[in-house]
Amino acid sequence: MDLSVEVEADLYPDPWPHLPAELRESILTQPGLTWQDLVHLSQTCRSQRQWMFHPARQTGLLWQIHAGRAYPLLLNTSSPSSGEPINWLARLQIRHRCQIRTLNTLQSFSGRFFHRLDLSNDEIDEALQSLEDDFDIHDLVDAFETFLTRPDQRSHLTSHYYAQKVVQRIKHRLDTPYWQAFPDQLENQEVCHEAQIYLQAAVRLCQWFRTETRITFTPIQNKVDGIRSRVIEVLELTQPDHPVLERYRQHQTQTHPYALSDLKRLILVVNQVLFEEEQFQGNDQAYYQPENSFLHELLERKLGIPISLCLLYMIVVLDLGVDVAPLNFPRHFLIRIQPSEGAEATLYLDAFAKGRLLGISDLRRMTTFPLQSDMLSPVGPLDLFRRMTRNLTAFYTGASENSGSLESYSDLRSCFELMILLGGENEIPEFALIKTYLQLNINHRQIRQELDRYQRIMERNGPGPMGAVIQTMKRIVQGQEEAITTDATKVEVKTRSLLRDASDQFGYGRLCVGLICQHKMYDYKCVVYGWDPTCVASRSWILQMGVNKLPHGADQPFCNVLVEDGSIRYAAEDNLEPVPSDSMIAHPLAGKYFSSHNGRVYIPNQELQKVYPEDLDVLNAFLFSPLPYVKQ
Template identity: 30%
Template structure:
């Protein structure tokens, strides 16, 4: 084989069935093959794009040594896992991790331009691993499928995505107005709010292209002589990413196209407003709206406008105080007929005289066209409302924090949002210095309000020392004889019927008297003189529950969807959740109780 030409050896090694590991092993067989492999950029480039095709757009046209790039990617993976494994001891006692706590990740991002893509890909692999862990004991953090590793990977993923998207936003708003198309803003919101979901720009725009093609097909059947079919492809391509200043067609052809559009989107494809769950966050995410064909007025309007623009029509987004419509004028003549399209209600046409928001005047300029920035800001406001309505008061706060940080980016002078964000930081003992610096660096129109927030933050800083919980600060809890259950056991509430998992307990109720009065603790059989358990509930919340209100259950319900499961547990094993190393250190005696419960469950199954 040593006599084979280099070209033949390269051709063999670039075969898809040969992995990077195979190439490395082959190179170790002798010096001759080692030199061929190490000096062949073709082999390493082929192998890199076979293993990570998503990196092709980032690296394709770069003059790099691909073997070095592969080595860097693997070394970065090791560093990523090493850094993640140091996080649980540091942050076990912290409910929310401050951006300042994650600063070391931003340092890595500056090493080279491609690091962001490499990190996101690696963290997404960790987060989306569904490997089952079949062990009743505590497992190492590095075990594939470990929920604690996934929990912290999610935290880092959110941080680095939003760092990157902050730069994307600045680039977007620096574009000339005609280039600030609405779907790009909507994609930005979806990416910001769903850091562990791959919302691809190409995928979203491709779906909008396909809807436009469906409209063209329907138009050809009903109006085959429409001028649209004489338009060159390059003109359609220009319309994809540039806002229109006027319609491309005459009035009759505009009417034909709008009619077909409404039929295709609302009758054939079934796009509609989601009345049953209006403020669910998914209604604000364009990827979800395109998949499920349901959304808020604003996201449905963005879809409709994007398709209309691809077909040479101009639809103007109008942000009414309590609704969001598209205004359509059939010609550029200011005195010509115009109307609203209500995308939330099946594309219903609302004439200007029939619209309650136009009762003051027939003028087309009564409500100005919403800019792309204003549309994104309204979407962020919707997400804040959604987070407040659909997050349990004592549940996870990450969605609210994320929406407020989005508002801070989109409208840095929104004092109300900044005050709310400051309160979130203070409530969860987070570092407020970055917000303080931000307020002092802004040129607010109402500086006295900004100064008031700064004073509030400084007062908080003066009275709250920020300590990072270390591993050695976790003290072992001592079980008492009245404790029946253990950390990790899956329970059902006897009256409210929800499923939950215990992650903490107190031998007696330690809640404040006001909380006890509000929750009728005095009406319990044993009142406050019984164990109370902190539990993670399947609705995403955490609650404090009396022992007499809980019973073990084999039904885990939707507990796995609670984002905080990984903060306390590494995996689920048959009957219960297994604590991670930090939780096990805090509740070592609970292991025996869990094991006894597991053994009893096994015996009961055999008896059946």
């Protein structure tokens, strides 16, 4: 027996058990350590395990720090109503199980919905049911959002694609009660003087349309408060006698009848801060882009349109007690500011023109219609956000007609769903939503319910042309449902042997799914996600696109490609040149077909490999031996 070992152990005992708890916690919460490291460490020693999992640690700083490090939103957890401390270890364990379950759910989606253009609400709700039984809905949102915010955007593309669908559905469900109550909340309120109502609705609008981005209220409010604080700071330096200052110091935000001269002095300062210091401006170059309508993007990009700039202007000055209201002026949104002197002294402000004050003669020149009193009547938040939604609807309608992309139809769907919640004087949104659902081949149960409602109305009002339209739509729904059932059991497999004749005769058949290519004529970059041995498009399309003018016309492979502008195109192999690229193709459907991007090409996911079982070998051959794939 080696006595020197025992002597050395006695001389240098293990110091860890004798360290103060605060020092142990400090060591175990050092940057770089994860909660998994703590679990592994606990398995090395029973006393260590007992100390780490003691109730005092579970509710203390040790597990709170690791819970927040792994899942930051856990730190927003409210204390139990019983007043007991939060068990951070238990919260971390539940949240981790939630993460694993959400991953399993997403991995099942590709096999179930690969052949679907989009996902129906009922299909997502059914998939979420067991998760919602076991986990808090906000934990689920956080878990699915982690797939959208991964640092490595080249991997897990398929999980990212389906996570976007799920997050959109959950967030819309959570926000629906707010928008349903919005019209009733403001029904008897012609003019609203509460900045918080405008601000909250503006943030909710961003969340409704930008579900892939984690948008929260507090950072946006802090930016707006910062602008307002700067206005106060400039006032104190330049106009210390201004009446706004005293009311602001006393936290009086109620509307106050300021004199005309005081309002003009205030407007000068607000314009200085917003348009000179902060450099907000109207986006003349890309007026109709949807980014101009969203408050969080306006605060970031400093570019907007009349309605969004007016909204920001009002939110800033409302809490200063200014009697300000939106003016739903034809074709150009304005702000009405009311001084204490009465209606004759009313001010009209154009935020798009950097806060320019307008007179009646200016207003007459801004419209092709005779100027009427109702054009100068202020409106409330409901009409403002209805108009913002109509603006977005107009943009996405044009985008869907021009590109036909899934993303534009999905955004259009969000527009119509929100328009219905906000209410209106007609039923155009409902009927337009039905057509959008049909275009996306989703939500057939909701379509049937709406068509039945229309049919009952038609029966009460007597026969008319709409009856035939409704019956036609019902037949389309039935056909789509039957096709979904058929597609679920039918997989068309395409092997490379289909390309053999074209390859032997003309040297074709070098392209495969996953290759990034550049179009020789139109210069766009794209990724191949499917191919046909010859062109299967209609004769009229072939003539219209000039396919017959190509060296081998339609008798060559044609590829389905996802284009960098978000569109989907059908291109001849003659026109596509492989260009392995480190840059990814920013297309919303990339994750539907590909699992990752390896720095040169896209890797087909399991479902796409079932359709093109031999293309992965061709893709690998291209990566390691590119020269044979250059057409001679």
